[in-house]
Amino acid sequence: MGHLDLALWLICKASPELATVVSRYLFVDIRSLQAPYIIPNHLAQADPLVLRFERWARDHLKAGFSLQAGFSLQEAASSLATSACTLQRRCKAVLGKSPLSYFQDLRVEHAQPLLHDSGLDLDAIAAEVGYADGATLRTLLRQRLGRGVRYLRAELR
Known part of the structure; x- marks a missing residue:
């Protein structure tokens, strides 16, 4: 596929x-x-609510979404005029993952080209994708991609 x-x-x-x-x-x-x-x-x-959530998540990722508060399921649901339970259930049914997990996937997706092209240090890349520090992003990259930052930078070159 x-x-x-x-x-x-x-x-x-x-x-x-x-x-x-x-x-x-x-x-x-x-x-x-x-x-x-x-x-x-x-x-x-495939699902209008999940599509709206995906657009909301991308918009908030680009806007440097609330570094202090992190991802808020309640805030996302309120913005989409639905309940947190409904958003959680629909994301799980359509995407096979929670809204938080999807939001983290978007952060990883956005961070990967920055690792390669930007020349920014990890803390700056973390801030760009909505994390307060590079340690959190480093952990997420290792969990999702199975590789460390140094390896990812070398692999992309």
Whole structure:
């Protein structure tokens, strides 16, 4: 499924709406059992609430989302005019993960090119993706990618 993930990701960069149409023509199975194997951004397109959450999360990540407070499920749900339980349940059903886990995935996704291209130190990259310090980002990268920062920087060069 990697080729579909890549194709949908590239299309989504140009037009999220076009990516939705293309995914329908590809007949990608979006059942929750398949969630770990399909691009999360594509899955978000399958549910209007999850799509709104994905957009909200990306907007708040770029805005340097509340470094002191961290991710707040209640704040996200309120912004989307839904309950925290509903948001939690829908993300789990569609994405196969919690809203917090998805938000952390977005942070990792945003941090990876910064490790390669920016020349910033880890604390600056952490601040860019919404963490107060580099130690938290270092731990998250190791958990999600199975590699340390030094290895990731070397791998990307």
